Amino acid sequence: MSTTVKARASLPVRIIIAVIAAISIAVGALAIVNLASVSNYNQATNSLNANIKASQQQDADFDKLQTQQQQTDAQFREAGAAGALLLPNVRSSIEHNAAVSARLTESIRKKIQSMQDSGKSDTGTAIEGEQSITDGNQGNGSTLTDEQRQKVEELLAQNAQSTQSDSNDSGSAAKQDSDGTSSPAKPW
Incomplete structure (x- = not known):
C-alpha cells in the first residue's frame, strides 16, 4: 500500500x-x-x-x-x-x-x-x-590676556584649595596609620 x-x-x-x-x-x-x-x-x-x-x-x-x-x-x-x-x-x-x-x-x-x-x-x-x-618660564615669549590671566589665577586658587584638602586628608590618614587603627591603600 x-x-x-x-x-x-x-x-x-x-x-x-x-x-x-x-x-x-x-x-x-x-x-x-x-x-x-x-x-x-x-x-x-x-x-x-x-x-x-x-x-x-x-x-x-x-x-x-x-x-x-x-x-x-x-x-x-x-x-x-x-x-x-x-x-x-x-x-x-x-x-x-x-x-x-x-x-x-x-x-x-x-x-x-x-x-x-x-x-x-x-x-x-x-x-x-x-x-x-x-x-612662568622666563623668556619664552608667551603672553596672556587679562581674561586668560584671571582664569589661570582662579585655577591656581582652586588647585591650592584642593591640595590643602588632600594634605589634610593624608595627614589624618597618617595619624590613623600611626595609631594602627587603619591602613589606607597606598596610591602608588
Missing part, C-alpha cells in the same frame, strides 16, 4: 504566497533602514540645534564646538548612507540639515581661523610694548 500526499495548495498559490512573503520581507527591511536613518537624523538634528545655540553665545569655545560639529556632520552622513533606500521626504530632510550643518562647520572653521590670525597680531602688539604676563 502506498500513500500519496497531496499538497494543500496548488503550485500557483504557493508561488504567490512566496512572492508576497518576499515582498513583505523587503518592505520590512526598508522600514528598518528608514527607522534607523530617522533615529540618526533626529540625534544629529538635536546636536546641530545645540551647536547653533552654543555658537551664538559670547563665550563660545569654538575648538570644542568644531569637534562637536564634526561629529554632527558624521551623524548626518551616517543617516544618509542608505541613499536610495530612504523615503524621499526622509532623504530630503537629511540632505537639508546636512547642508545647514556643513555651513555651520565652515562658519566655525572661519571663526577659529580669524581668532588665530587676530591672536598672532595681538601677540605682536603685546611684545611691542603693551603689558604682558609670561606663564
Whole structure:
C-alpha cells in the first residue's frame, strides 16, 4: 500500500504566497533602514540645534564646538548612507540639515581661523610694548590676556584649595596609620 500526499495548495498559490512573503520581507527591511536613518537624523538634528545655540553665545569655545560639529556632520552622513533606500521626504530632510550643518562647520572653521590670525597680531602688539604676563618660564615669549590671566589665577586658587584638602586628608590618614587603627591603600 502506498500513500500519496497531496499538497494543500496548488503550485500557483504557493508561488504567490512566496512572492508576497518576499515582498513583505523587503518592505520590512526598508522600514528598518528608514527607522534607523530617522533615529540618526533626529540625534544629529538635536546636536546641530545645540551647536547653533552654543555658537551664538559670547563665550563660545569654538575648538570644542568644531569637534562637536564634526561629529554632527558624521551623524548626518551616517543617516544618509542608505541613499536610495530612504523615503524621499526622509532623504530630503537629511540632505537639508546636512547642508545647514556643513555651513555651520565652515562658519566655525572661519571663526577659529580669524581668532588665530587676530591672536598672532595681538601677540605682536603685546611684545611691542603693551603689558604682558609670561606663564612662568622666563623668556619664552608667551603672553596672556587679562581674561586668560584671571582664569589661570582662579585655577591656581582652586588647585591650592584642593591640595590643602588632600594634605589634610593624608595627614589624618597618617595619624590613623600611626595609631594602627587603619591602613589606607597606598596610591602608588
